[in-house]
Amino acid sequence: MSTEIESIIVKFICREATAQELDKLEVWLKSSDNTKVFKQLLRVNFAIDNSLNHFNDAKIHQILNEQIKHHQKAKMRKKNMRISLYALAAVALIIFGSAFYLKFEKNNLNQQNVTPNIVDVSDEVPGAILTLEDGAEVLLKNGDTYQNNGVKSDGKQLIYDKNEDSDKVVFNYLTVPRGAQFELKLSDGTKVWLNSDSKLKYPESFIKGESRIVHLLYGEAYFEVSPSNLHDGSLFEVRNEERIIQVLGTQFNVKSYKEETKTYTTLVEGRILLKSRDEKYALKPNDQIIYNKERAEYKKQQVNVFNEISWKNGIFSFEDKKLKDILKVLSRWYDVEFDLRNHQLGEEEFVGVLSKDQDIEEILEGIKSSGIINSYQMNQEIIIIN
Structure with missing residues (x-):
């Protein structure tokens, strides 16, 4: 992987990539091997969110906590559905220089039984x-x-x-x-x-x-x-x-x-x-x-x-986006309907990045882990959220 692509991916994660850089990233993603690497980077923040307190690498732990604290000060009143994008960028930089991600996933995620179920749905979507x-x-x-x-x-x-x-x-x-x-x-x-x-x-x-x-x-x-x-x-x-x-x-x-x-x-x-x-x-x-x-x-x-415009690459990037608006996007992406029982929850705002290759249940677990919703129930094509 070239240094330029590494830089563009980090900018992509932080939502700072230019249109020209996104074009280069799109060309790079035409390779299936590159796509696999990219998907790993998108799901690593889910891994960190669920296992932050369970891994032992003190250096990485310190970097992430510093970045999280910095982000929380800047966004004190906002609920964050997932880990800070800046923390994710720090993780990406470390991943490029080591085998940390694979080790982390094997030694921690599997033990905690929270490995995200990300599937390629390209063959399942309607034409x-x-x-x-x-x-x-x-x-x-x-x-x-x-x-x-x-x-x-x-x-x-x-x-x-x-x-x-x-x-x-x-x-x-x-x-x-x-x-x-x-x-x-x-x-x-x-x-x-x-x-x-x-x-x-x-x-x-x-x-x-x-x-x-x-x-x-x-x-x-x-x-x-x-x-x-x-x-x-x-x-x-x-x-x-x-x-x-x-x-x-x-x-x-x-x-x-x-x-x-x-x-x-x-x-x-x-x-x-x-x-x-x-x-x-x-x-x-x-x-x-x-x-x-x-x-x-x-x-x-x-x-x-x-x-x-990130949707055209299968990504939904949002900042201070209301839950009710996020659910509209998920409804179209996964062809499901949501029944939000507490309408006040729909006004809660989030910051994060979602991939269309993620399983819908994984995304719902991420929302649940934020503490905003108490539970969800999947009933055929209707998902009830409490």
């Missing part, structure tokens, strides 16, 4: 649905291949390799169900990542010289837009209800779920212009526009984009 212009539906399931008239899929990604010189717009729809994610490459080279429970409307090919328009009907999508200078200056537009997002070539995220009262547009790099009726908002990197559907109001703020 996306491609709807053609004539209404025909194609199930794009992991492991299956599809190819027809310049369109191909391996069950994880859908690619359009068509000529842009079209004189007619033919729309397709891609629907990603709960519990799944999917990647799409449009005919102009624009890449789109669709999160769980999302639907995108887009043309098979764009008309040369005209705006390249797609519609996010609902859900969440991350766009990496092919620059306009490669397409005779044609703008790229994402339309979501009455909002129009115009770009020349950039990376941004749009979140607009049907059951939520707010929509979020977040710029990662480049520039975009969000238009809605008589309102216009120019966004710079790290800017976010929040639209409150109930009040019909817009709000502009600066955010840590890592927390907004």
Whole structure:
């Protein structure tokens, strides 16, 4: 593992990685061996949380406690679902220089019977649905291949390799169900990542010289837009209800779920212009526009984009996030429903990082260990939380 990748992973854990560094990390993760190492790092904080008082390495114990105390002073009033991210970064640095993690897991976790059950669910998730212009539906399931008239899929990604010189717009729809994610490459080279429970409307090919328009009907999508200078200056537009997002070539995220009262547009790099009726908002990197559907109001703020886009890599990173909002994400990721018996618990805030490869019960145990909830009961597709 290179020093650069080590540095990027630590920044990733601390949510300080730039968009360029995340791209490098994504390339590195294409190797299955690298992915295994990365998953170990994500679950090590669970291990520490459950076994901090049971291992004997005084040096590491001292480092972790110093970092935890520092974090607690800065976040005195916040409940922390898992160990401090800064402590986790310290652990990561140690892991890179020794075999500490393997020794720690063998000698301590197994004795305490708390080894997290992390599984790769890639073969179990439902497939996306491609709807053609004539209404025909194609199930794009992991492991299956599809190819027809310049369109191909391996069950994880859908690619359009068509000529842009079209004189007619033919729309397709891609629907990603709960519990799944999917990647799409449009005919102009624009890449789109669709999160769980999302639907995108887009043309098979764009008309040369005209705006390249797609519609996010609902859900969440991350766009990496092919620059306009490669397409005779044609703008790229994402339309979501009455909002129009115009770009020349950039990376941004749009979140607009049907059951939520707010929509979020977040710029990662480049520039975009969000238009809605008589309102216009120019966004710079790290800017976010929040639209409150109930009040019909817009709000502009600066955010840590890592927390907004990490989902496309199977990670949910949150800071001062309410439990009720975390449960919404888990509901989509694992296709389950939650029954939160004490609604006041939903207002409790957490800091942490979750991986989609984690077992849902492991995550619930982590929430329980924080002391916020007393118990949970898994009943088929409904999880009751007390």
